[in-house]
Amino acid sequence: MNTAKDYLIFLGRIWRLSWQGSWKYNSWMILLGVVSLVGLNAYAKQFVVGLETTGMTNQVSWGAYIANFTFLVGVAAAAVMLVIPAYIYKNEEMHKVVLFGELMAIAVIVMCLLFVTVDLGRPDRFWHLIPPWGKMNWPISMLSWDVIVLNGYLLLNLHICGYLLYMKYLGRKPTKLFYIPMVFVAIFWALSIHTVTAFLYVGLAGRPFWNSPIVAPRFLASAFAAGPALLILTFQIIRKATGYWIGDDPIKLLRRIVQVTLSINLFLLGCELFAEFYSGTYHAASAIYLWTGLHGHDALVPWIWSALFLNIGALVVLMSPLSREFVPLNLACVALIIGIWIEKGMGLIVPGFIPSPLGQIVEYTPSTNETLICVGIWAFGALMYSWMLHVAIPIMRGDLRAAPDSSTSISLKPQPAT
Amino acid sequence: MANGSPIQPKRVEEALKPLTRRTFLKGTAATMAGVAGLVSALRPLLSLERGEITMDELLQKHYSQLKPEDMQHILGVLEKKCEREYGVKPDIRDIKPLAGVQFGYALSLTKCIGCRKCAHACMAENNQSRDYDDDVNMSYIRVLELAKGSINVETSDHYYTGEVPKKDKYYMPVQCHQCQESPCTKACPVQATWMEPDGVVTVDYNWCIGCRYCMAACPYDARRFNFKKPTIGEQAINPNQSYLSNRIRPKGVVEKCTFCLHRTREGKYPACLEVCPTGARVFGNLLDPASEINYILKNKRVYILKEDAGTVPKFYYYFD
Numbered sequence: 001m002n003t004a005k006d007y008l009i010f011l012g013r014i015w016r017l018s019w020q021g022s023w024k025y026n027s028w029m030i031l032l033g034v035v036s037l038v039g040l041n042a043y044a045k046q047f048v049v050g051l052e053t054t055g056m057t058n059q060v061s062w063g064a065y066i067a068n069f070t071f072l073v074g075v076a077a078a079a080v081m082l083v084i085p086a087y088i089y090k091n092e093e094m095h096k097v098v099l100f101g102e103l104m105a106i107a108v109i110v111m112c113l114l115f116v117t118v119d120l121g122r123p124d125r126f127w128h129l130i131p132p133w134g135k136m137n138w139p140i141s142m143l144s145w146d147v148i149v150l151n152g153y154l155l156l157n158l159h160i161c162g163y164l165l166y167m168k169y170l171g172r173k174p175t176k177l178f179y180i181p182m183v184f185v186a187i188f189w190a191l192s193i194h195t196v197t198a199f200l201y202v203g204l205a206g207r208p209f210w211n212s213p214i215v216a217p218r219f220l221a222s223a224f225a226a227g228p229a230l231l232i233l234t235f236q237i238i239r240k241a242t243g244y245w246i247g248d249d250p251i252k253l254l255r256r257i258v259q260v261t262l263s264i265n266l267f268l269l270g271c272e273l274f275a276e277f278y279s280g281t282y283h284a285a286s287a288i289y290l291w292t293g294l295h296g297h298d299a300l301v302p303w304i305w306s307a308l309f310l311n312i313g314a315l316v317v318l319m320s321p322l323s324r325e326f327v328p329l330n331l332a333c334v335a336l337i338i339g340i341w342i343e344k345g346m347g348l349i350v351p352g353f354i355p356s357p358l359g360q361i362v363e364y365t366p367s368t369n370e371t372l373i374c375v376g377i378w379a380f381g382a383l384m385y386s387w388m389l390h391v392a393i394p395i396m397r398g399d400l401r402a403a404p405d406s407s408t409s410i411s412l413k414p415q416p417a418t
Numbered sequence: 419m420a421n422g423s424p425i426q427p428k429r430v431e432e433a434l435k436p437l438t439r440r441t442f443l444k445g446t447a448a449t450m451a452g453v454a455g456l457v458s459a460l461r462p463l464l465s466l467e468r469g470e471i472t473m474d475e476l477l478q479k480h481y482s483q484l485k486p487e488d489m490q491h492i493l494g495v496l497e498k499k500c501e502r503e504y505g506v507k508p509d510i511r512d513i514k515p516l517a518g519v520q521f522g523y524a525l526s527l528t529k530c531i532g533c534r535k536c537a538h539a540c541m542a543e544n545n546q547s548r549d550y551d552d553d554v555n556m557s558y559i560r561v562l563e564l565a566k567g568s569i570n571v572e573t574s575d576h577y578y579t580g581e582v583p584k585k586d587k588y589y590m591p592v593q594c595h596q597c598q599e600s601p602c603t604k605a606c607p608v609q610a611t612w613m614e615p616d617g618v619v620t621v622d623y624n625w626c627i628g629c630r631y632c633m634a635a636c637p638y639d640a641r642r643f644n645f646k647k648p649t650i651g652e653q654a655i656n657p658n659q660s661y662l663s664n665r666i667r668p669k670g671v672v673e674k675c676t677f678c679l680h681r682t683r684e685g686k687y688p689a690c691l692e693v694c695p696t697g698a699r700v701f702g703n704l705l706d707p708a709s710e711i712n713y714i715l716k717n718k719r720v721y722i723l724k725e726d727a728g729t730v731p732k733f734y735y736y737f738d
Contacts, residue, residue: 020434
């Protein structure tokens with residue numbers, strides 16, 4: 001009984017803490033809240049009228065929602081790039097920040113689930129996916145696998161973060177059995193979410209552009225570049241905006257990881273382009289449409305070339321000693337995040353539908369309403385993550401703790417001033 | 419690079435300020451502003467048509483779990499809804515497949531003249547949404563105009579106009595191939611689309627969640643999505659309807675050709691065959707050795723579109 005009471009007190013304190021912040025924090029949250037509501041408003045309109053409010057058609061039946069979903073699954077999976085150094089290589093510095101990656105994974109998976117939900121024509125029937133009431137087509141449908149792995153990954157991370165934070169709050173040493181096994185399961189699970197999402201496309205024999213074994217490895221390589229790049233930026237924001245000190249070591253290690261993953265991504269891209277353009281079969285039509293335009297239709301050409309140059313530019317900067325300084329490093333990170341976001345959306349999802357299986361070329365541009373919904377979900381994701389950091393950091397610092405008078409519960413070692 | 423300052427944990431009162439009258443009022447004001455924002459964001463929901471989502475449909479079970487009396491009830495609900503929304507009371511039935519039947523369809527590329535009568539007849543029969551009278555965008559049949567000398571669909575024209583047949587062209591109508599190894603039914607995450615015992619791939623419009631994964635999976639572009647509530651004039655409605663085929667679809671679900679199962683399961687031909695002026699279309703039972711379709715499969719030069727996709731269609735093109 002007492003344990004339950006303690007936990008309720010904990011939740012109550014979290015709730016109260018959520019509403020206390022500096023004016024900067026408050027304005028940031030109000031801004032994100034307003035943008036989220038604008039997105040919700042756009043979604044309410046879509047719910048009433050139908051997906052006609054989007055730019056999608058019978059020919060291009062997936063668009064910005066699924067593109068953002070695909071990109072974000074990768075970002076969520078990239079939390080393992082902190083978990084592996086922290087737990088397998090026992091990197092002390094990484095251990096101090098690994099929770100930030102896991103919290104980000106939670107926020108991003110929720111964004112993924114939102115992007116899928118807004119894409120549904122009948123969101124009122126989402127329960128058809130949930131056994132035993134629904135009729136999930138498992139194990140045949142890759143989409144049913146995706147539902148399982150995404151929700152599983154969300155639960156794993158919720159458990160790991162929730163448990164560790166609560167133990168820290170209580171000032172108790174976490175019992176290894178209660179979280180270490182989950183951490184290791186989560187490593188493989190993270191790989192699975194992006195692999196399964198890739199298989200969603202790879203499994204379609206009628207779409208030659210996607211029906212290629214290179215899609216899954218490319219998904220992982222690009223995700224493990226974009227995700228850590230986002231973490232590099234996030235860590236700097238956290239240490240500037242909150243009192244939580246993050247050293248340079250995790251950032252240096254992440255930079256090295258991005259150097260490798262981005263190189264692999266570009267190498268795999270080269271392999272893909274060679275296969276498509278050297279043999280030049282009619283299966284290359286989508287790739288031709290994407291990179292050079294097809295029969296005078298070339299809406300995606302500027303996008304994909306920008307993505308390529310952003311990625312190459314980012315790699316050059318990251319490989320050079322220049323990126324030991326923060327400004328060039330951050331610019332490279334921003335460039336590669338945008339580059340990979342374009343690559344996943346305009347570069348992978350949309351051209352898979354163009355030309356259509358019957359040779360029609362119908363181009364796609366997201367509508368305003370559709371864009372507002374996307375922006376709203378991004379804002380809501382940022383809102384969730386900001387909130388999680390806002391309540392987690394005081395716990396991690398030892399400011400918010402169960403025993404108010406004792407300072408013995410504080411295990412965080414002060415950093416030596418340099 | 420940047421450096422840090424030592425961390426001294428704050429006192430709890432500093433981290434979590436005690437609740438005062440001031441903070442309480444501030445919190446209340448913020449909550450009220452938030453709720454007001456939420457309500458105004460959701461305002462468009464007020465214009466949702468009443469009765470568009472009925473409780474019966476919302477809580478309906480999967481087709482395979484429906485008892486006959488459940489189905490009767492649902493059919494009644496759907497009939498009333500159609501009358502209320504479209505002004506026509508249809509007769510909706512749940513027509514079951516016949517034993518010992520596997521439907522197959524063959525189309526002569528030699529005979530087809532590209533008149534698109536099949537695409538229009540499909541619309542008249544199957545109650546698809548249309549924005550104007552001869553709008554065939556949602557028709558289950560797309561007629562491709564191809565240049566003689568090649569059979570590459572990528573060079574096809576879907577929007578050809580003028581008198582047909584043109585001298586240097588030939589025509590290929592494409593509709594659902596009712597594949598034996600159907601990638602669309604594999605893709606569906608909720609088993610809302612499946613192959614019936616007579617080989618027809620159907621969709622339960624009351625179960626489909628509208629994810630459109632089946633559309634991405636289809637190599638024949640045979641599926642259509644209801645991006646909005648179907649628009650169809652009172653006089654254009656075919657009141658003879660069935661649950662798994664031509665009843666008017668709700669918004670947000672996928673639909674497709676069912677070989678007109680409400681006709682063919684009762685011994686009639688599909689609407690597209692009946693209207694064809696050249697006799698290019700042959701429909702029948704693949705399990706009946708004496709059927710015309712079997713004669714064609716045994717004796718004519720048969721072409722299967724995209725055979726390399728490995729979906730084993732039951733729709734065949736042939737040359738006379």
